[in-house]
Amino acid sequence: AQSVTQPDIHITVSEGASLELRCNYSYGATPYLFWYVQSPGQGLQLLLKYFSGDTLVQGIKGFEAEFKRSQSSFNLRKPSVHWSDAAEYFCAVVLDSNYQLIWGAGTKLIIKP
Amino acid sequence: EAEVAQSPRYKITEKSQAVAFWCDPISGHATLYWYRQILGQGPELLVQFQDESVVDDSQLPKDRFSAERLKGVDSTLKIQPAELGDSAMYLCASSLVADTTYEQYFGPGTRLTVT
Secondary structure (H helix, E strand, O other): OOEEEOOOOEEEEEOOOOEEEOOEEEOOOOOEEEEEEEOOOOOEEEEEEEOOOOOEEEOHHHOEEEEEHHHOEEEEEEOOOOHHHOEEEEEEEEEOOOOEEEEOOOEEEEEEO | OOOOEEEOOEEEEOOOOOEEEEEEOOOOOOEEEEEEEOOOOOOEEEEEEEOOEEEEOOOOOOOOEEEEOOOOOOEEEEEOOOOHHHOEEEEEEEEOOOOOOOOOEEOOOEEEEEO
16 A cells, blocks of 8 residues: 655754655655645645656755655755744655545654754 | 635534534635644545545545535535544645646644543
8 A cells, every 4th residue: 555654753953954854655656746844833835746857856945855766765855944944744645546645644843943 | 825714723622512614725626625634643534525526535434524515615524423532633625626736735724622
């Protein structure tokens, strides 16, 4: 069955430091991959998505992600985090059979001043 | 910018009571989703609508949950009777069509606490 794994429940980084959030998927065909962010008390916002083409995709708020088929990964990165990036981040894959999203459990990002 | 609206934002109810959530998707979006998100987990799809028709409700606990989208626009999710285990965030999302390339836009959610 298709699944998405985010191995880190929490990650703490200092403000200004770089960030990488891990996402691994299990899916037989070419996946359509997404990263969403959920700030406290708010809904989910799409950061970026990968469908095909260039494996390095740029998103909003200075985030990028790289699709690596050989590693079944779609890790999210940001070169320098800001305190406002503190939130929960979700990786998801869409099933092209019914266009439904399969979600990871999320990674909570904590920013140290 | 158009947004998905949900109300109420917060709801506290006693177990065995009925509760209802409302969602108004972005204008023109044909597909509407209801998700349940338990703290510390990703969203779980409860029901998907295409216009006024249910496309998938396989994960909806139909003995107590119901959902409708009568005119293919706004939608209501109901729980009757509520149970302690129903405490969660209920998210509504919409997309232009049900397609892998179309983004799902999420509302702010309704936080339900059952006491």
